[in-house]
Amino acid sequence: MGLKERLQEDLKAAMRAGDEPRKTAIRMALLAIRMAEVEAARPLSEDEILRVLQNEVKRRRETLEELERANRPDRLMAERAELEALLAYLPQPLTREEIEAMAREVIAEIGATSPAQLGEVMKRLMPRVRGRADGREVQEIVRRLLTEAAS
Known part of the structure; x- marks a missing residue:
């Protein structure tokens, strides 16, 4: 069962259980997925659906801060x-x-030794961590490791 189908099934379960926050969150996520599908003029892949959900989570975190x-x-x-x-x-x-x-693995693979190679390391590292780590945190770690390697 794909992510979208799982969301649809969980929406039904949340409605039956009367779980308002869960129902609202899933409805908003499904709406965001539908909007992205309309914009793309095709069904989204699992990775694209995951990105939409990550954006929804990010939006919720920003709203919490506000x-x-x-x-x-x-x-x-x-x-x-x-x-x-x-x-x-x-x-x-x-x-x-x-x-x-x-990050250390990627740095070793390409032989990066200075912060000037940050972009190259990030380009190779981000596909490996996408969906499971915040880009800012990854960049901070890579920058620190490259700065240590340079000194």
């Missing part, structure tokens, strides 16, 4: 519950140690 800054505890709980519902569909994120190990 709600915390605006001191809106009434909306915070619902938004957190929706975020948790969506996180269940994403692959297990990599730990910093796993990212660092993969």
Whole structure:
């Protein structure tokens, strides 16, 4: 069963269970997937659906930050519950140690020795971690490793 089908089945289950935050989160995710399919004028691949879900999770996290800054505890709980519902569909994120190990591997593969080669390392590393690590965190780790290698 694909990710989209799983979302559709889980939406039915959430509706039967009366789980409002989960139902809302899944509905919004399915809507985002449909909009992306209309824009692409074709059904999305599993990787593309995963990217749409990651964008939805990112949007929820940004909304949580804004709600915390605006001191809106009434909306915070619902938004957190929706975020948790969506996180269940994403692959297990990599730990910093796993990212660092993969980065060291790529750096060794291409023989990178200075921060000037950051782009080259990122180009090779990102396809390996896509969907399981934040690009900013990966870049920070790679930059640190390359700076250490240069000194």
